[in-house]
Amino acid sequence: MLTEAEIKTFIDGAIHYFAVSARQPVAVGSPYLITDGAPSVHEYTGVIAISGRRKGAVCFTAPRSMLMVLLMRMNETDTSETNMKDLIGEVANTISGNARRDFGKEFVISVPTVVETEGGKFKPPVGARPFIIPLNWRSHSAKLIVCLE
Amino acid sequence: MNAVRPLKLLIVDDSNIIRRRIERSQQIERLRVVGSAANGREAIELFAQTDPDVVTMDLTMPEMDGIECVEHLVAQKPQILILVVSALADKATAVEAIRKGANGFLCKPFTDRQLNDALAELLQDV
Numbered sequence: 001m002l003t004e005a006e007i008k009t010f011i012d013g014a015i016h017y018f019a020v021s022a023r024q025p026v027a028v029g030s031p032y033l034i035t036d037g038a039p040s041v042h043e044y045t046g047v048i049a050i051s052g053r054r055k056g057a058v059c060f061t062a063p064r065s066m067l068m069v070l071l072m073r074m075n076e077t078d079t080s081e082t083n084m085k086d087l088i089g090e091v092a093n094t095i096s097g098n099a100r101r102d103f104g105k106e107f108v109i110s111v112p113t114v115v116e117t118e119g120g121k122f123k124p125p126v127g128a129r130p131f132i133i134p135l136n137w138r139s140h141s142a143k144l145i146v147c148l149e
Numbered sequence: 150m151n152a153v154r155p156l157k158l159l160i161v162d163d164s165n166i167i168r169r170r171i172e173r174s175q176q177i178e179r180l181r182v183v184g185s186a187a188n189g190r191e192a193i194e195l196f197a198q199t200d201p202d203v204v205t206m207d208l209t210m211p212e213m214d215g216i217e218c219v220e221h222l223v224a225q226k227p228q229i230l231i232l233v234v235s236a237l238a239d240k241a242t243a244v245e246a247i248r249k250g251a252n253g254f255l256c257k258p259f260t261d262r263q264l265n266d267a268l269a270e271l272l273q274d275v
Contacts, residue, residue, distance in 0.1 A: 071166070094257045109208055
């Protein structure tokens with residue numbers, strides 16, 4: 001189960017990512033816990049498996065339209081599907097890696113796995129209930145899903 | 150007027166977007182990209198083929214991670230300049246990378262200016 005301070009670490013990570021990479025702020029909605037079933041996800045989901053002192057996953061899920069604009073804000077002219085998948089993995093990787101500032105070196109992150117998940121659900125890898133951090137950027141909605149034992 | 154030979158740069162990161170951002174850095178005028186690798190193993194192969202002077206190195210990568218790769222490259226060429234570019238923001242990781250032979254650490258996410266400044270600092274004594 002995540003503490004309030006731990007949730008704040010991921011919120012701060014998402015805010016920092018958009019402020020620096022997109023040079024535009026992201027609005028964070030109220031985080032909530034999924035108590036029953038699996039969270040719904042957008043078209044692309046970047047998954048970072050967590051091992052070490054904590055176990056679980058950190059995921060960033062976003063629609064294609066958001067990733068395309070985000071790539072353009074980063075001065076990236078190649079908005080191919082390959083680069084969109086690369087980006088979603090990199091966002092998940094960066095927010096997870098930055099969390100080690102608070103969680104420490106024993107918060108071991110995997111390389112990103114990217115899944116196309118349109119209309120799908122994210123099945124948590126561990127028994128812990130997933131926390132959802134809603135993110136709104138420009139006219140787009142995305143989610144950070146944090147699921148840690 | 151003597152022309153300054155550009156330094157040879159090897160970019161190592163599993164993200165194509167990050168590799169392309171580094172290629173677009175303003176400091177690239179002083180550098181010539183000789184290779185781009187998506188993991189540590191590829192980096193070692195390209196290192197042997199291209200003999201770079203400067204390397205930007207991600208840490209979390211498939212096949213072989215960046216710390217192991219830094220150790221290998223420094224053992225092969227102690228004078229190599231390595232800038233670690235990683236999301237791993239804990240102090241212990243930065244210290245470990247420097248101890249293994251890296252010369253600088255830039256935390257992701259970064260602005261173009263932060264990248265430019267980090268590369269400029271790396272190259273200031275060259």
